[in-house]
Amino acid sequence: MRRVIAAVLVYSVVGCSSSTEAPARTLVWEDDFSGPAGQVANTANWKFDVGEDWGNAQLEYDTDRASNASLDGSGNLVITARREPYRGRQYTSARLITLGKQSFKYGRIEGRMKLPRGRGMWPAFWMLGTDFPTVGWPQTGEIDIMEYRGQEPSTVIGTLHGPGYSGGAARSKAKTLTLARLDNDFHVYAVEWSPEKIEHFIDGEKYFTSTSADVKGPWVFEKPFFIILNVAVGGNFVGAPDAITTFPQAMVVDWIRVYEVAK
DSSP states (O other): OOOOOOOEEEOOOTTOSOOSOOOEEEEEEEEOOOSOTTOOOOTTTOEEOOEEOTTTTOOEEEOOOTTTEEEOSSSOEEEEEEEEEETTEEEEEOEEEOTTTOOBOSEEEEEEEEOOOSTTEEEEEEEEETTHHHHOTTTTOEEEEEEOOTTSTTEEEEEEEBTTBOGGGSEEEEEEOSSOOTTTSOEEEEEEEOSSEEEEEETTEEEEEEEGGGSSSOOOOSSOEEEEEEEEESOTTTOOOOTTOOSOEEEEEEEEEEEEEOO
16 A cells, blocks of 8 residues: 555445444545546556457557546546547547556455446456566456446446456356446445455445355465556447447546455
8 A cells, every 4th residue: 555544434334235333444545536627647546558459359449548538627537438430449448557556455445436328338447466467367366346238227247357267257246226327326336355255345235245265266366456447348248339329438437445444
């Protein structure tokens, strides 16, 4: 953890499925995306990951342009997917990472965001091990705090990937909200991560728990990870946009926070 903020919080989350009081948590890092409209995200925390495909047959080219990812002047980061020709692709978007700037090992990692809509939209809030550049995927491990298919606007998906349980064999669970959509309002997506387990939450409600006994391979989540925010267009997971998918589409991120959880 690079920057420690002296704030100890005791959570009491409305709508949590359990009446048990959550443990005390200390906020150790956050980005609230404050700044003037059109400015890129804080470079002490984020950098652009520029490129295409990423092994998922995605259709966009991820750029480092403010038109694809910048602050809106109201305390949000906006990652915007556009339909436009660019470097041989027909769509652009952005992918922001904290690799080499901020990394985390254990705790509660959460973000408040509103998601895009439409077939072919694939936003994600996720993490990879900091050893990814040397060991590759899936050996590094992947924690998908939130991913989502734009054609299923009420369903969030939490997933773990690792050696022996990646891609279609990943450990994964979907949670469908009955009275809400993820594209119409902000929701809070989180994991609570300890050496023994990783739990997934939406709006304070736990919907998925994984332990080392649940995965079909080594548990690779006992090391630092970095955070990724991106909006993919197309790809194996969601398919291509269709005739009724409108552009531009955006993921609006209010904040990202990391807490140390009291033992």
